[in-house]
Amino acid sequence: MKGNLRWKIPIILLVLIISLLYFLPSFSGVKDSPLSKIMPDRQVNLGLDLQGGIHLVLGVEVDRALERSLSQMGQDIRDEARLSDILVLRPRVENSRLVFTLLQKEQQPELDQLLSRTFTTMRVVSRQSQEDGRITYTLDFVQEFKDNLKDMTLEQAVKTIRNRIDQFGVAEPDIRRQQEDRIQVQLPGLDDPQRAIAIIGQTAHLEFKLVDEDADIDRAVQGVIPPGSRLYHQEITLPDGSTISEPIVLRAETAMTGEYITNAHTAFDQYGQPYVAISFDSRGSRIFERVTGENIRKRLAIVLDGNVYSTPVIQERISGGRASITGRFTVDEAHDLAVVLRAGSLPAPVFVMEERTVGPSLGQESIERGVRSALIGGALVIIFMIFYYGFAGVVANTVLAFNILLIMAGLAGFGATLTLPGIAGIILTIGIAVDANVLIFERIREELRRGLSPRAAIEEGYNRATLTILDANVTTIIAAVILYQFGTGPIRGFAVTLTLGVLASMFTAIFVSRVIFDIWISRRKPGMVLSI
C-alpha cells in the first residue's frame, strides 16, 4: 500500500498545482501580481448573462442583394447593348428575375450573342415574342453565381458589421456566420444596447439621386408618377420641434452610391448643428464632379436606406470629392452615421431574428446570487457530511473543494464560458460529487458492520462501489453531451460544468479520497476506530 502511495500522492499534487495555475489568474488580485508571469494567461470567461451584453442573431436578406445585383446587371446589359446599337428597353426586376424588352426582334441573334459572350453569369429563362415585334427577355443568374453571390453577401455583411463594431469600440466582440443566412453577434459589456443594435443593423445604403423638378407632387401621392421617377419621403422638422413626413419625387436612377466613400466624420456648421462630412475616393470624386457639373441649379437628394435626408441645390461643379450630409441630427446620431458610412454599407438589409440583452447590473446580480446560493448550499452539504460521516465527511469535503477547483481550472483551461446555468451546474455537481463518496461510505459502513477491519472495509467499499459510480455517472454525461449538442449559449455552459464536474468527481471522489484513507491507514495506530 505504501508503494502505491509513493506515486499516487505526487500525481495528486501535480494535478492540484496545475489546476491552481489555471484557476488563480481568474482572480483580479492574482492577475496583477508578479505570480501572473508564470501562470497561463487564461481566465474563466463569463457568459453574456453574467457580465452583461448583447447576443444578436441577424438574418441577412440575401434575396435583396440578389435583386440589387440583377438590377445593376440590367443597367449594364442596356448600356452594353447600346454600344452595339441594340435597343434594350426598361430593364427591371420582377419576381427575382431580370426582365427587359428588345425593341427589334431582328436583333435577337446579336443580343443573344452579346449575352452569351459578355454576360456569362446570366442565363436566359425565356424569350416571349410580342405582337408589336418586340421580344420580352427574362433572365436569371446561373445557380453557381447565385450561391457565390449569397456567400459573398454574407461574408461582406460579417466584415462590415465587424468594421462598425470595431469603430464603435467594443472589447472582444464575437461575430460569426451561422447556418443559412444568419450572423451571430455577441457584444459583452455594453451600456447602451439600443445604440449598438442601431449601428449594426443599419443598412447604410447611401444614394445620391436627382430631384424630379417637373413632377406634380399631388398627383404623385395619388399614384401617378412619371416614368423613370419614384416617390420618396423626407422627414422635415418644423420650428415647433415636431416632424412631418413630406413626399418628394426623385429620379429612380441613382446618380451615385456611397460605395466610394473613403472617410466620414462629424462636423458642425456655423449654428453649431452637427452634420456628417464625407470624402470620396478618386473614382467617386470624378463621378461626383460630373454629376454636379451636369446638374447645376438642380437639387440633389441624399437618400439613406430609402429615406431622404436632405435635398441641397447644386450651386456649382464640386471637385475634390467632398460632400456633407445635413439633417436634424443629435451629436450621437451624427457620430453613429459617420461610423456606419466609414465602415461601409451592408450588402443587404439585415433584421433581428433573436436578441438577448442583459444589463451589466443584472449580470453582476446574477453572479452574486449564484455564488451566494453555491456557498450556502455548499456549506449546508459540508456541515451535513461532517455531522453524518465524521472524519470520512471531512475527507469528502476536501475532495469536494478539489473537485470545484478542477471545474474552474477546466473552464479556464479549455476556454469554456461560465454562464448562470453553468453556475447551477457547479451547484448541482456539489450534490452529485458527494454522492460518489456517500455510495462508498455507505458500503464501507456495511462492510464494517459485517465485522471487517477498517482496512478491509475500505478496500471492499471502494472496490464494490467504484463500478456502480462509473455506471451511474455515464447517464449524467449522456444527458450533458446531448445538451451541449443541441443547446444554446447559457445551456451549453450548464452542460460543460456538469460534464467537468462529473469527470472531476471520478478523479477526486474515487481516487483522491482513497489516497487520503490510505494515508490514514498507514499512520493508524492499532485499535483506532475509523470515523465514518
Added chain:
Amino acid sequence: MGFQIVKPNTDYDFVGKRRIAYLISVSLILLGLISLAVKGGPRLGIDFAGGVIIQVKFQEEVELSRLTAVMGETELPGLVVQRFGDRSDYEFLLRTSAENMTPSEVREITDNKLTEHFSQDFFIIQRLEMVGPRVGADLRESALHALFFAVLFIAIYISGRFEKKWFVAAFMAAGLAGGVYLLKLISIPLAFLIFAAMIITLVLCWYLRLNFALGAVVALIHDVLITVGIFSLLNKEFDLTIIAALLTILGYSLNDTIIVFDRIRENLRGRISSSLSRTINISINQTLGRTIVTSGTTLLVVLSLLFLGGGIIHDFAFALTVGIIVGTYSSIYVASPILLNFRPVIEEEEEEEPAPARKKRRPAYQNR
C-alpha cells in the same frame, strides 16, 4: 460509526406498497396530462413561442395592478405583466408577442411609457430577450431533438448496461431508428415522434425481455411526465432551461435507478432470498441510506438555488427540485417493483458460478 438516518436492519416493505404507489403515480400523471389537454399543451416561453420579454427593476415597490394598467396603455400585442423573483426585488417581467416590431421598438415604447409615469432613475430595464418566429421554431426543434436523442441513447445504454446484451441493445437501437425513420417518412410532428420512440422503446424492451431496461425507461417516462404535468398545473412556462432541467432529471433519475438495480443484481447473484420480491425489498432497504443522503444533499443545494438563485434560475431550480423528489421516489417505488411483473432473466450471471450440482438452472422466484 457516525450518525445514521437509516438503521442497518431496516426492513421496510416497499414492494408490498407498490399498488398504492402505482395508484399515486398514475393519478399524478393523469392529473398532469388532463391539465395539459385542457390548456392545449404546455405553456411555451418565448424561446419556443417567439416574442419579447423585458425585465424591469424598480427602486421601490410598485403595485402589479398599477404597472399592468400603465403598460396596458401601450397596447403592445398580447402583453402580460407579472412579478419576477422575490417581492422584495421589485422586479417585473413584461411579455409581448410583438409581431411586426423590432425589439428596439418594444424597448423604446416600454421605456417611454415608464418614463411618463415614473421618474427616469426609478426603474431600469435589466434584460430584454426577443426570439423571432424562425429562431423559435428552430429552438423548438432542437429541444425536441435533444429529448429524442436522450431517450434513444439512454435506452441503448441501459439495455446494454443492465443486461450485458450489447448485441441486443444494438438490435434495439436499429429497431428504434428504423421505426422512427418509417414514422418520419409519413412526416408526423417531432413531438409525436418522441412519444412514439418511447413507446417503441418500451415495446422492444418488453419483447426482448430487457426487464431492467424496461423498469428504468418506465421510471424515466414517469419522472418526466410528472414534472411536465406539475409545470402545467402550476402554469409555469417551458423554455430552454426547463428542457435542460428535464434532461438533467433523466440523468439523475437513471443514476438513482442504476444504483438500486445494481444492488438487486448483486443480491440475485448472491441468492440472498429465494423470493424475487424479497430480494428487491432487501436491496431497496440496503441502498436506502445512500438514496436518502444523496437526494438530501442534492436537494439541499438545489433548494438553495431555488430560494437564493434569483428569478432567472428559479424555474430551472424548481424543475430540478421536483425531478429529484420524483426521481428518488420512482427508483424505489416504480422502477424496482416493475421488475416483479416482468421477472428478470440473469442467465449470464449463473454461468459465472462454479456450477454446483444443482438441478434447477434457474431459481424459482415466487411472486409473493
